[in-house]
Amino acid sequence: MTVKGDLRQRRAALEDEWTRWVPELRAARRSLEDGAEVRREVTDSWVRSLHTVDPGLGSAPVTDGGQVSPRWASSPLRRPVSDLAGELNSIADDAGFIAAVTDEAGTILWTCGGRVMRRRAERVNFAPGGRWDEQAMGTNALSLALRTGRPSAIFSAEHLVAALHGWACYCAPIHDPSGRILGVLDLSTTWDRSHPLAMSTVRSLVSTIETRLRAELPRPERRGPDGSGVRLTCLGTEEAALDGLRLRLRPRQMEILTLLALEPEGYPPERLRDALYGERPVTASTFKAEVSHLRRALGGQVATRRYALTTPVSCDAAEVLRALAEGDTAGALSRYRGPLLPHSEAPGIVAWREHLEVAVREAVLTSACPEHALSYGERAPYDAEIHEHALRVLDPSDVRRAIAAGRLTMALRD
Structure with missing residues (x-):
């Protein structure tokens, strides 16, 4: 079988697992049984994500204000990434990828790549200002790398959000000299361009960035x-x-x-x-x-x-x-x-x-931002006022109202 045939078969198998399990997990809010063919770290992330993320979401939400230029200008990652911008753009453009750098909270601060991939990425707000943390965009390589502190790769229907099933993403966290995570570097492409060498490329680029940080940061x-x-x-x-x-x-x-x-x-x-x-x-x-x-x-x-x-x-x-x-x-x-x-x-x-x-x-x-109330409400299950606030600021058509209503019912019952 060809490489693309292998990828197509893997994608089909993951789509079957996603279709089989995600609707049930969304209804039951329980962990997936060990017999599933999807990686455990992925299914665990599905379960966590379903508290705040609709799998039918069309694109990533925008961080407060949506303007990230000042944050990028003051980020310790700006200089080392800018020094590598030519190399990053060449790698991304030649291989059909888009490169992105986030802050420590999962908000994209910078991207580069060819025009076609940038347009495709912008449709799902894989662009500066887009929030890709787990609570905002569910299971993806960026959110897992931030959560675990380790490199992460997510292919096709391993993503919780169905709009991302056509993507393959490779990501590694960037640490400062003290070990603190400053953000992540991600290389993403379409599922049919997935390649195992992408991860080694990401690791090598992150190593270069961290070396420059050690030279430039206090x-x-x-x-x-x-x-x-x-x-x-x-x-x-x-x-x-x-x-x-x-x-x-x-x-x-x-x-x-x-x-x-x-x-x-x-x-x-x-x-x-x-x-x-x-x-x-x-x-x-x-x-x-x-x-x-x-x-x-x-x-x-x-x-x-x-x-x-x-x-x-x-x-x-x-x-x-x-x-x-x-x-x-x-x-x-x-x-x-x-x-x-x-x-x-x-x-x-x-x-x-x-x-x-x-x-x-x-x-x-x-705050009028529903993500804030939903995020805090997950940590404060018995705080009825928080859940009531979430219901006030959520749009009437937002499917996450069910999450807030269920939490409020439990809080009032106790």
């Missing part, structure tokens, strides 16, 4: 206003890294680090002690010992008289607050992965946790 080990030594993840989980190496901190030290990251001006010793212990009787030596352990872990980068970090720190909770301050509700929701240090009972952490939860929820309730 390195984690550099100190000062243009460096970034600490990366703190404290929403829904508890992780910290220094110079790209994971820090093994005790819960109390994670609490101190989080509080200092959220208040860059720092704390007087007594106020920090109250934020950690409240009314609990704790000796001054115990409190100072915890701060000293953190200072040693950070290589001495904690000031002594007024406790504050003396090394730059990037923190997901601070990024959520910054996005909200800029009116970027979609950006805040993409970063808000759960409550702040969910196991902590420190009074200062509890106060910040409540502040974040209220701020994100209020931003959703004041």
